[in-house]
Amino acid sequence: MDNYAIFQILITLLVALVFLADTLKPYIFTELYNFFKKWRDTFIGIYYLYLTYELYRKFSIKN
Secondary structure, X not given: OOHHHHHHHHXXXXXXXXXXXXXXXXXXXXHHHHXXXXXXXXXXXXXXXXXXXXXXXXXXXOO
């Protein structure tokens, strides 16, 4: 597995955990919950950049 595939998996898992942080609050450490809440916008922004890059790669004209 190459580094880009690992990045894809990690960013997807991080965004999923950020979205589910409120639901998972009873099951995760308080510090981890606070970390997800504090950095929620950053994680989502990085994910949107990743999605934009993927769309660019998919629809760019290949020579």
